[in-house]
Amino acid sequence: MHPLEALNEQELGQLTRIADHLFNTRLLLAPGHRPNRMRAGFGVEFLDHREFVPGDDLRDIDWRATARSRHPKIRRYWDEAAADWTICLDHSASMGSGDKWALAVQCAAALAYLLIHLDHRVAILLFSGQVDQRVPLGRGSNHYARVLQTLRKTTPLTSGGGSDLRACISHIKRRSPVFVISDFLVEDGMRPGLDRLRLLGDRIHALQVRADNDFPDGGDEMTLMDVESGETLAVTPTETDRKHFKLTLDAFSASLENYCQRRHIQFSHATPDIPWKAVLTHHFHTRGRAS
Template sequence: MFGRLRARRRRGPDAAPDGASADGAPAEGAPARIGASQTEALLRRLEWTVVRRLDGLLQGDYRTLFRGFGLDLADLREYHPGDDVRHIDWNVTARLQTPYVRKFQEDREVCVWFLLDLSGSVGFGSGEVRKRDLLSDFTTVIALLLTRYGNRVGAVLYGGAKDMAASVVPARAGRRHLLHLLDRMYATPAASPGDTRLRDLLECARAVAKRRSVLFVVSDFISAPGWQASLAMLARRHEVVAVRLVDPLEMALPDLGLVVMQDAETGEQMFVDTHDPAFRKRFAAAAEAREAELRQGFALAAVECLTLSTYARLDLALLQFACRRRRQQGAAKVAAEGAAKEGAA
């Protein structure tokens, strides 16, 4: 991936998007089934370029950013502001007239689900790295880091077709299962034409992920409205991280003159004059309004968002995410300890 990134940067972010990725795959739809040898080559490349640098930061032997969810009761303690109200022990609370919450023994095993949006818009890229390439590399890296410690990973694959349900790869452990997941991911075509309904993907995940898990929703979130409520429902039961795929050309248009633009999902074409400053200004304003709407949607659902750009290095983005998440966990721990001391006083 990083070789492609270096080659792409020489072209610059203002270059017009080409119709194919660096490996020759067409921009529309998914690449053909890549085969076991090519999947192994992908794993080896990412193990050397990304995984070795991130190992121990996202998932360590004893401490991890993503905790297991145990069922064995370990202790009871007095309720503090910010605790999950679902863990309140109402019997003890009624007897003592003070709210108490249950503490559970955490399992070391974590079950992770990848909710992958493989619709037509994810095939876009203004350089030699498409958003779909970024999606596959992110999924491979996180799955490699987790499965090597015995955790189980599964996936819900959504191609964007209205008349076709999302396909499910059950959560299992092991490298062989990871190869199967990646092969299914590469073999899932994008519906053309077809509007993305991200809500269908999220509702399918609600039906599949019965046990409390960690969910990565990997998408560009270019979708029909109505998915925010489904995302909030998932976040009530699971630990959800929204992984947003972006390309700089989606935020601002360069001056390319007269060009024909085509909607990657509906196939609709439009002849526009990018030399017009007023048109570029309206495009940037619409992109900013969409950014504000997405930020509000993630905030209302109480879901953390990790943004990955096709013009940025994947390993650096994941390192920044790990550092930010550790700071948040540290701040939450300090706040909980302070509240406990105030309650004891």
């Protein structure tokens, strides 16, 4: 089963309402930007329809669309003040280990849904050492379907490719908020790329997806391969090695988190055993650490 099959409309809608209710959409907006969900007949530009959910204003129901579909439909409008978001998703070879990709692609799809339903435009950049695939900025249900189609057919590289966030810079509009999803497992922790994004002048989010089981249990001799460079090394890992790896990974994550906090980059990390909805909800609650 593809990881995206774990997403469902009910949980996606709940996540959208959680973000909108807890933060009044300010978390997901650039300074001075705010989508204006107009009542029927007063919008700037018609966007699309969506299903009515408890808590919606009855005055926003499009009764003609409701009669055609036999389900209550809400009319939505796009406001020119809405932000243009870019989701940078790392699909380099290291993202293919320890079920990291499954969580990463789920979070990318859920985030795209949330932003689109809060009336933003969203672009997707799938990168390794370069931008390998791109979904340009768009909005509405048809655009979300295109995002899902791209994510469904994308898998991490099998080897090589590297991970360089700087490759995304030329594809991102100035003063556009960015959400980066990666394991950040390169020597520099993608700090040069994050610094370049900050120069664009807007809010940056970073979600580190890490797998503590990337390193095997101690025991038999094995060959380790750096999936980014292709280099190999024959070793016999011990339990001490495994513990040392875990400590090193924890220290790496703590250093990256501290770096992001000092530069007002909203940072959180997660492991594949945590459901995607809990991962994003937790990330939203980290907002105070980056302000």
